[in-house]
Amino acid sequence: MPAMNPGHEETKESEDVALVRRAKSGDTTAFEELFRRHRSQIYSLTYRMTGNSADAEDLLQDVFLTAFRKIGSFQGRSSFSTWLYRVGINRSKDFLRKKKRAAELQTPDDQHGEASLEESSRHAGAAERSSQPEAGAIAGEAQRLVQEALDRLPEGLRVPLVLHELEGLQYREVARLMRLPVGTVKSRIFRARLQLAEILEPHKEQWIK
């Protein structure tokens, strides 16, 4: 998300304020407009956190449903965009934990059992229903390698890296979102970049000639 000029940002925020006010009073069309305005931002986050379009789309839906249910509690202590990002990060973390837990519970025998069949058919169904298959969303071997490397980072490092390096949020915004000191955010991004490079080292010719 590139940095916008301050005037444009203020206009967008004030438009969001008006839509949120209407959504809080029960105007579902206002909420639908909020979805249209912020879907790309949140989809980018959920894709970077999950690594595939099927999970990213499910998570995107989950984030906005959560936001709708909680919109009564949004008090304007931050911008709507920041608040929505926070919902997105929390739901992404929940998703990753569930996925990790499911993987831990799977025994080798289960890999050919019901759980994996459900997983496979879900992804197959998702691939069918997704109008933009993987290649449309992120193309190229290099980008696939980067996403796989991101998938391998622990969430505590992945989140600030994604937010700052890929979503374009500045350190202070990441610090606020994650409720961490700016210094901690910087050091996590530093460590995340080192780990990412170690994972990508065998393929570095993709980027360094």
Next chain:
Amino acid sequence: MSCRGAKKSLLDYADGRLPEKEREAVRLHLESCPSCEAAAEKLELSASALSSTRPPELGDAASERILANIGREVRPEGSRAGWWRSQRVLAAGAAVAAVLVAVVVVVGVEISRNTGETERSTTGAAEDQASQSAFKSVLPESAPSVPAATATGQNSGSAAPLASVAMPLPAVKASSTDYDQASLRSMVESLPARKQYADAYTMSDAAVLSGTYARKAADDFAHLGQSGPELEAMISYVTASEPVLLTCYVESALFGGRPVWVIGLAAPPRSGSSVKLSRTEVWVLDPARFTSDPDSSIVFFLEYK
């Protein structure tokens, strides 16, 4: 330059964000330090890899499908009525609360205010200059009105006519104090503005006054010979996307020998029901780096909840 010093700057070095002088210092260190050189190479590799990615695209069909699913969840007949009902209850409760507040104000209940001066001299500083941003008897144009305190500060108990009272304004100063983390924490802990703002302002006030108070602080800063517009830009940068941060303190000082600007912001708690500005954020930024790279200008950050 030590490895510790180099590591602090390596991320900015790899991303090309260091000023020339610092960049050269890091480069010289890397020439003689294989460990830091290896780390710098890794940072450059990750920078190249990350910059080569393109944003994932959500297809129109997927977007409409998700929107339809959300619509089905949020519009079912029974739950929508229930949701409406709970929102109306909340709205009614808020309306009753607003009426009660109005009644309290009309009968002239006093709120005591601290009318002392806001300017503080720094401990041990021989050459402090300070702006006199003491309490004012005239409110800023858009500031909220509150009932007056009597001259003696006593509650008159009668229905006295309403008048504007002093409201705390940003304290702005320039000093040669060379803070470190501990001394900065100590200064902030004893900052009167924290309690003054918590007592005087709410989240709604912050939303209305944030721009005005940033400009006020910038004007006072300019009177001290500093760059008011740059301060205003800096405040705008640290408060972006946060509509309820109110400038309460600004100081031109040193931090670890480096000239910095210290910006104090009063804010409501991040969660919960309190709307008082009881949380304080303190940002320490390097004005020499702010224009070229605001992110890299952040030297230190404190938060008091």
